[in-house]
Amino acid sequence: MRLRSVILDTTVRLVFDAALVLSVYMLFAGHNQPGGGFVGGLVAGAAIGLRYVAGGLDEALAVVPVRPSLLPAVGLALAVGTALWPLAGDEPPLDHRVLEWHLPVLGEVALATATIFDAGVYLIVVGLVLMVLDGLGREGDEEAEGG
Amino acid sequence: MTALVPLPVLLPLLGAAVSLAAGRSRGVQRAVGVTTLAAVSAVAAALLAHVDGDGPVAVQVGGWPAPVGITLVADRTSVVLLLASVLTMLAVLVFAVGEGGAERTQAGFHPLYLVLAAGVAASFLTGDLFNLFVAFEVMLMASYALITLGGRPAQVRSGMTYVVISLVASTLFLLSLALVYAATGTVNMADLHTEVADLPAGVRSGLAVLLVAVFGIKSAVFPLFFWLPDSYPTAAAPVTAVFAGLLTKIGVYAMIRSQTLLFPPETRPAGLLLVVAGLTMVVGVLGAVAQNDVRRLLSFHIVSQIGYMVMGLGLFTVAGLAAAVYFIVHQIVVKTSLFLVAGVVERRTGTGHLDRLSGLARVEPLLAGLFLLAALSLAGIPPLSGFVGKLGLVEAGLDAGSYAIVAVSLAVSLLTLFSMTKIWSNAFWGPPPEPEANGTEGGPPGRRLMLAATGALVALSLAVAVGAGPLYGLAERAGHDLVDPTTYLEAVLAP
Numbered sequence: 244m245r246l247r248s249v250i251l252d253t254t255v256r257l258v259f260d261a262a263l264v265l266s267v268y269m270l271f272a273g274h275n276q277p278g279g280g281f282v283g284g285l286v287a288g289a290a291i292g293l294r295y296v297a298g299g300l301d302e303a304l305a306v307v308p309v310r311p312s313l314l315p316a317v318g319l320a321l322a323v324g325t326a327l328w329p330l331a332g333d334e335p336p337l338d339h340r341v342l343e344w345h346l347p348v349l350g351e352v353a354l355a356t357a358t359i360f361d362a363g364v365y366l367i368v369v370g371l372v373l374m375v376l377d378g379l380g381r382e383g384d385e386e387a388e389g390g
Numbered sequence: 391m392t393a394l395v396p397l398p399v400l401l402p403l404l405g406a407a408v409s410l411a412a413g414r415s416r417g418v419q420r421a422v423g424v425t426t427l428a429a430v431s432a433v434a435a436a437l438l439a440h441v442d443g444d445g446p447v448a449v450q451v452g453g454w455p456a457p458v459g460i461t462l463v464a465d466r467t468s469v470v471l472l473l474a475s476v477l478t479m480l481a482v483l484v485f486a487v488g489e490g491g492a493e494r495t496q497a498g499f500h501p502l503y504l505v506l507a508a509g510v511a512a513s514f515l516t517g518d519l520f521n522l523f524v525a526f527e528v529m530l531m532a533s534y535a536l537i538t539l540g541g542r543p544a545q546v547r548s549g550m551t552y553v554v555i556s557l558v559a560s561t562l563f564l565l566s567l568a569l570v571y572a573a574t575g576t577v578n579m580a581d582l583h584t585e586v587a588d589l590p591a592g593v594r595s596g597l598a599v600l601l602v603a604v605f606g607i608k609s610a611v612f613p614l615f616f617w618l619p620d621s622y623p624t625a626a627a628p629v630t631a632v633f634a635g636l637l638t639k640i641g642v643y644a645m646i647r648s649q650t651l652l653f654p655p656e657t658r659p660a661g662l663l664l665v666v667a668g669l670t671m672v673v674g675v676l677g678a679v680a681q682n683d684v685r686r687l688l689s690f691h692i693v694s695q696i697g698y699m700v701m702g703l704g705l706f707t708v709a710g711l712a713a714a715v716y717f718i719v720h721q722i723v724v725k726t727s728l729f730l731v732a733g734v735v736e737r738r739t740g741t742g743h744l745d746r747l748s749g750l751a752r753v754e755p756l757l758a759g760l761f762l763l764a765a766l767s768l769a770g771i772p773p774l775s776g777f778v779g780k781l782g783l784v785e786a787g788l789d790a791g792s793y794a795i796v797a798v799s800l801a802v803s804l805l806t807l808f809s810m811t812k813i814w815s816n817a818f819w820g821p822p823p824e825p826e827a828n829g830t831e832g833g834p835p836g837r838r839l840m841l842a843a844t845g846a847l848v849a850l851s852l853a854v855a856v857g858a859g860p861l862y863g864l865a866e867r868a869g870h871d872l873v874d875p876t877t878y879l880e881a882v883l884a885p
Contacts, residue, residue, distance in 0.1 A: 310413070312410050312411075312413050312497075313410075313411055315407075315410060316407045316408070316410035316411035316413075317407070317411070318407075319403060319404075319406060319407035319410065320404065320407035320408070320411075322403075323400055323403045323404045323407060324404075326396070326400050326451075327400055327404070330393045330396070330397075333393065334453065335392075335449055335450055335451055335452060335453045336396040336400065336449065336451050336452075337451050337452040337460075338452055338453045339452065
C-alpha cells in the first residue's frame with residue numbers, strides 16, 4: 244500500500260484545477276501579455292508533476308486520457324501547420340494574422356493565428372512532461388510503494 | 391520558388407509529428423520517414439537547379455524584413471550540401487530499416503531521425519547566427535537521444551561525454567553570439583557583413599577566433615576533437631553513420647559561412663586555420679592507424695578528413711573554397727558509406743574488432759567490393775571522388791603558395807591509404823571465418839536491404855566522381871559566391 248500524505252494529497256487536489264485554469268489563461272494571454280504556450284505548458288506540467296508526487300505515476304498519467312506521445316505529436320503538427328499554411332497563399336511561412344468573427348452571444352471574437360502555434364507549443368511541453376514521467380517515473384514510484 | 395526554401399525544415403518536422411502519433415506501427419513510421427526524406431531531396435534538387443541558375447533566394451519567416459526577422463537563405467553552397475545530406479540520410483534510413491536494431495525496438499527512432507533532419511536542414515538554410523544556434527540545438531537534442539538509443543551502459547557513458555562537450559560548445563556559442571550582438575546590434579549574417587567591417591580590428595579578430603573555436607568543437611578539429619572518437623562508435627550503426635557523415639561537416643559549413651561572410655579579408659585567421667588543418671589531418675590519421683576496431687578507426691578518420699576541409703577554408707581563395715565544398719560533398723557520402731559497411735560487418739559477424747575478423751571477402755564479396763570503392767575514394771585514389779577533391783585542394787594550396795600544408799596533406803593521404811589497407815587485409819582478406827561461428831546463417835534477415843542502401847551510397851559517391859565536371863563547376867561558382875557575397879547580400883537585404 245502506498246504511503247500517502249493527507250496534507251499533500253488534499254492540497255494538490257485543491258491546487259490542481261486552479262493551476263490548469265491558470266495555465267490555459269497564460270496560453271491565451273501570451274499574445275499581448277506575459278505568458279504564452281511555453282509558460283502555460285510549464286504551469287500545467289508542474290501541476291501534473293504535483294499529481295505525480297502526491298498520487299504516483301498512474302494518477303499523473305490519468306490526467307490525459309490518451310497516450311502521452313500523442314500530445315507532442317498533435318502539438319508539433321499544429322505548430323508546423325501554422326508555419327506551412329501561409330505558403331499556400333504565397334505568404335512567407337509563419338505569417339500570422341488576426342481572425343475576427345461576430346458570434347452570437349459572445350459578440351466580437353478575435354483569434355490571432357499565433358495562438359494556434361502557441362497551443363501547439365503548450366501541447367508539446369505538457370506531452371514531454373508526461374513522457375518524462377512515463378519513462379523515468381516508474382522507478383521512483385516503486386520505491387514509494389516499497390517504503 | 392521562395393515557397394520551397396522553408397520546406398526542407400518544415401516537412402521533416404511535420405513528418406516527425408505524424409511519426410510520433412503512429413508510434414505503434416513501425417510500417418507507417420517507415421513509410422512516413424522515407425516519403426518525407428524523399429520529398430525533401432526533391433525540394434533540395436529543385437532549389438539547387440533554381441539557385442544555380444538565378445542566384446540565392448531568401449525568405450523572411452513571418453514576413454518581417456531582414457535584419458529584424460528570421461531569414462532563411464538558399465545559395466549554392468548551402469543547397470548542394472543540403473542535397474548531399476538529405477540523400478545520405480535517406481540511404482541511412484533504408485539501411486536502418488534493414489538492420490532492424492534500434493529502428494525496430496525503439497518507437498522514438500523515426501521521430502528523432504526526422505527532427506535531426508529538420509535541424510540539419512535549418513543549419514544549412516539559416517541566414518542568421520542566432521537561428522544557427524537554434525538549428526544546432528534542434529540537431530543536438532535529437533542526437534542526444536539517438537546516440538544513447540538502446541541504453542546500454544557503454545552508450546550512456548560515452549553519450550555523457552558527447553552531451554557535456556556539446557553543452558560546453560553551445561554555451562560558448564551563445565556567449566559569442568552575445569558578444570557579436572553587443573558589438574554590432576544584429577545577428578543577421580548579411581547585416582553583420584557590413585556591421586562587422588566597422589568594428590575595431592582587435593574586436594573583429596577576437597570574434598573571428600571565438601567563432602572558429604565554437605565551430606571547431608562541433609567539427610572536431612585539433613585540439614578539440616577528443617570527444618568524437620570516444621562517443622561516436624558506441625551508438626547504433628546507422629546512428630553512427632549519419633553522425634559521422636553529417637554533424638561534423640555542418641560544423642565546417644558553419645565555420646566556412648561565418649568566416650567568409652562575416653569577416654573582411656584582413657581579419658580572417660587564415661594562418662591559424664592552416665596550422666589547425668595540418669595538425670587535424672596528422673593527429674587524426676595517426677590516431678586511426680593505432681586503432682583496432684573498425685568503427686573507432688573510421689571515427690579517427692572523420693577527424694583527419696575535417697583537416698582537408700579546414701585547409702580549403704584557410705586558403706581563403708576561390709579555388710580553395712570550391713575544393714572544400716566539393717570535398718565536403720564527397721565526405722558526406724563516402725564517410726557514411728564506410729560506416730554502413732562497418733555496420734553490415736558487425737551485423738554479420740557480431741564484432742567490429744580487426745583481430746577477430748577475417749576472410750570476409752570470401753563470404754561477402756559484394757560488401758568487400760563496396761568497402762574497397764569507398765575506402766579507395768577516401769584515400770584519394772584516382773579516379774574516385776576523393777582524388778578529385780584532394781587534387782583541387784592541392785592545386786589551390788600550390789596556387790596560394792602554402793607548400794607546407796600541401797606536403798602535409800599528401801603525406802596524410804598515404805597514411806589514410808595505409809589504415810584502409812589495414813581494415814582490408816585484416817577483415818576482408820585471410821582465411822574465411824569458421825562457418826558462421828558467431829554470426830547468423832546466410833546473413834541477417836535485412837542483409838539485402840542493408841547492402842542495397844550501402845550500394846546506393848557508394849553509387850552516389852561514384853556519381854560525385856563521374857559528374858565531377860559539372861559538380862566541380864558548381865563548387866567553383868559556390869566558392870566564388872563565398873569569396874564575393876554580393877548576390878547573397880542582395881538576396882537577403884533587398885526589400
